[in-house]
Amino acid sequence: MAERKPVFVMDEDVERTKGKDAQSNNIEAAKAVGETIKTTLGPSGMDKMLVNSTGNVIVTNDGSTILGEMDIDHPAAKMIVEVSETQDEEVGDGTTTAVLLTSKLLSKAEDMLDQDIHPTIIAEGYREAEEKSMEILDEMKQDITIADDKEILRNVAKTAMTGKGVIGDKDILAKTAVDAVTYVTKETEDGYNAKLDNIKMETKTGANISDTQLIEGMVIDKDKPHPEMPDKIENTKIAVLDTEIEVGETETDAEVTIDSPGQRQKFLEREEKQLKEKVEKINETGANVVFCEEAIDDVAQQYLVNKGIHALKRVDESDINKIAKATGASVVSNINELTEDDLGEAETVREEALAGDKVTYIEGCKELKALTVLLRGGTEQLVEEAERTLDDAIDVVATAINDGDTIAGGGAPEAELSLKLRDYAATIGGREQIAIEAFADALESIPLTLAENAGLDPMDTLVNLKKQHEEDNQNAGIDGYEEKITDMTEKGVLEPIKIKKQAMKSATEATEMVLRIDDVLSSKTTE
Structure with a gap:
């Protein structure tokens, strides 16, 4: 019988981690991410200084910003960062809570894996705990208008x-x-x-933060490109362009040879004619203000001045779209196709000095109640x-406005959920009960961390907090400023309930995804 040759399915440079080693490796990476931002949680949380490759410095304790700026290579750790990104996109806050909860759920799962509890059982228990938590949270919420x-x-x-x-x-x-x-x-x-x-x-x-203003309208951090353009236009008709007001380039590469001053003069006159025609087209529509995403030629600027038209050039794309939406204008890419129907309207467009710079105000927008927050510092x-x-x-x-409800902060929801989930777990039985109790333990990591960051004894504080909740004070939480347990609704520490729901949902889904991985294949070399 012929000797069988070995079959190589993968390149020999591929590194492979299997079974519990793979799970342990991924869990350790997730725990490392949680430890990185753990100290930022709560009113006594610390800041992180982030320095990028160009030397730019960011000082913040915002979990999403910290993780977004970190150069993370581990694939499982990147999954945890995605939890933070999802939380930030959905509700704008609670990113640190979501990441810490994910980290703790995986840490508790590792203990269960050591007890030979199958990852599927753990995932099912976590999902059941999450669903029960949603029901409990709905019973705790406070409606607002x-x-x-x-x-x-x-x-x-x-x-x-x-x-x-x-x-x-x-x-x-x-x-x-x-x-x-x-x-x-x-x-x-x-x-x-x-x-x-x-x-x-x-x-x-x-200036100071106290000088921050709300301006009814839009503020564009740009000034007019020509000093003779009007400083203020009322009853404006606004053209919004995402193209330049310059001489158009030819479609094919061509070389123009000028042999005499006369030819040069004719060439310049032809360019000026094209620019004049573009400005004439804008003027014919009735526009007296132009916002242009691209450049405006110096000669075209003079023609605009002659027509009494105020203009801005190189306006950011995001601002171009906001201006169009607020004024009812259509963004036009070809000036020859611009019509009166494409114009937007606003009561006033004016230029004004601000902090030593000139900025442009658009006020009395036609289509919607546009607002600019002018933040100072x-x-x-x-x-x-x-x-x-x-x-x-x-x-x-x-x-909070869109959902119409809030819930107490300061670790109060997590403490209440932990208490009630343990009661619920006792009615389930089996190995899923262990997973639900582990979920309850993970929730307690939030008040524990709040206490630790506030300089309190974590375990003593948690014991006292649990006692308060056992006595039906579901809003009892940790006051990090006064370093004591108190009713958080009376202290005005409130959050939209969606922050808690989204954090638990994202953490549960990410944990399940990591637990289901039992084989990691990674290439050592790149071409």
Whole structure:
């Protein structure tokens, strides 16, 4: 009988980790991510300094920002980072909670794997615990309405700012967030709907955060390219272009040879004629303001001046789209196709000095209630952190308005869920009961971390917190400022319930995904 030759399915450079080794490796990576941002949780959380390859420095304790800036290679760790990204996209806050919960769920799963509990059983138990948690959270929620609960909304905004570097200005930023969101909120048949796309954030250094303003309209950080253009236009007709106002390039590569001054003059006259025709076309539509995403030729600028047209060039694409939406304009790519129907309207477009620079204000927009938050700060790093903080606050206030409910913070929901999940687990039996109890243990990691970061004894604090919940004080949580357990609703520490639900949902799904991996194949070389 002929000797069988070995069959090689994979390249010999492929590194392979199987079974429990693969699971353990992935879990350790996830736990490392959790440990990285653990100290940022809560009002006493610490900041991280992030320095990129170009030397740019970011100081923040925002979990999403920290993980987004880190150079993470491990595939399982990247999955945990995606949990943070999803949490940030869906609700704008709770990223650290989501990552910590994922890390702890996997840590507890590792203990169960050592007891020879199959990953499928663990995943099923976790899913069941998550579903039960959603039911319990719905029983704990507090309904709100935008018309009557402005103070509650400000507390929601302040809670989102907890532990941030600009916490000293939380009252100003909280009011700014609530005023901004309520301005762009409409009442519908199904409730309220906050349209955050209608809010534009503009930052300027050179003043204090207390100088932050809300401007009804849009502020574009650009000034007119020609000094003789009008500073102010009223009853505006606005053309929005995503093309340049320059001489068009030929479709084929061509070389123009000029042998005499006369030929050069004719060439220049032909270019000027093309530019003049473009400006004439804009003027014929009735436009008296032009916002252009690309360049505007110097000669074209003079023709615009002659027609009394105010213009901006090289406006960011995002601003171009916002201007079009706010004024009712159509974004036009070919000037020859521009018509009166493409124009937008606003009451006023004006240029004004701000912090030593010239900016453009668009006020009285036709189509929607556009709003600009003009955020001020003494330094670039301070204003960047204030922008991240205010952005989170705006997101959570909008979530609270859209969903119409809040829940206590400070670890209160996690403590209540942990208590009730243990009671629920006792009714299940079997190995799934162990997984549900492990889920309850993982939830306790949130108040434990809050206590630890506040300088309290974690275990003593948790024992006292659990006692409060056993006595039916479901809103009892950890006050990191006064370092004690108190009723968090009375302290005004409130969050949209969606933050908690999304964190548990994302953490459970990511944990299940990691647990189901028992074989990791990675190439050592790249071509």
